[in-house]
Amino acid sequence: MFYTVARYVVNFIFWLFNGRYHVTGRQFLPSQTNYILVGPHRALWDMIYFALAAWPKKFTFMAKKELFKNPILRWILVNANAFSVDRENPGPSAIKTPVHRLKDSHLSLIMFPTGSRHSQEMKGGAIMISKLARVPLVPVIYQGPVTLKDFFNPFKRGQVHIAFGEPIQLGKKQRVDHATMDMLDDQLQTAFTKLDQHVNPNWVYVDPHPEKAK
Secondary structure (H helix, E strand, O other): OHHHHHHHHHHHHHHHHOOOEEEEEHHOOOOOEEEEEEEEOOOOHHHHHHHHHHOOOOOEEEHHHHHHOHHHHHHHHHOOOOEOOOOOOOOHHHHHHHHHHHHHOOOOOEEEEOOOOOOOOOHHHHHHHHHHHHEEEEEEEOOOOHHHHHHHHHHOOOEEEEOOOOOOOOOOOOOOOHEEEEEEEHHHHHHHHHHHHHHHOOOOOOOOOOOOOO
16 A cells, blocks of 8 residues: 555655656566566665656565664665665575565566666676566666756756566576576676667766765
């Protein structure tokens, strides 16, 4: 109930401040099975748009453990189907929890394969979870404002676009080794590029707060 009510409230707020968003590729979303939405992390709100665009499907997602320290925020996150993950020292639960939810509930999963808005390096968590839960990976991209200033700019309303791509399914007997990881990473990156080209080939993501080199 909370998830459904929150969906309508957030959808209205986003429309109020940024106008109508656009969606393409909904036909690629599996209707008979759970799945993992995977896309490059470009804005604080892109995950929310992914969930809105895939409605009525409901999702679970990872949230860093620090967010659960606040009791009010923890209540919101738990009721929004989030689960806690220690990003610095992820344990087995970072894999086991989403696999369990994908296999034993009606919830699909949203993940960012790079893990951060400030990294372009692909990580293998989504691939491993996909293999263990036996669900497909569905590539998705966000194009739109990436800063709060632009998001609330009345002259830039209606520029959010979400695009879904064709599902990628690992074979039952396919081993998840380094070669497979590299192949699937390339496949996902190619899918992201194709989706970006399809939506707007001139749109380029620029990290507004890049991490400083150590």
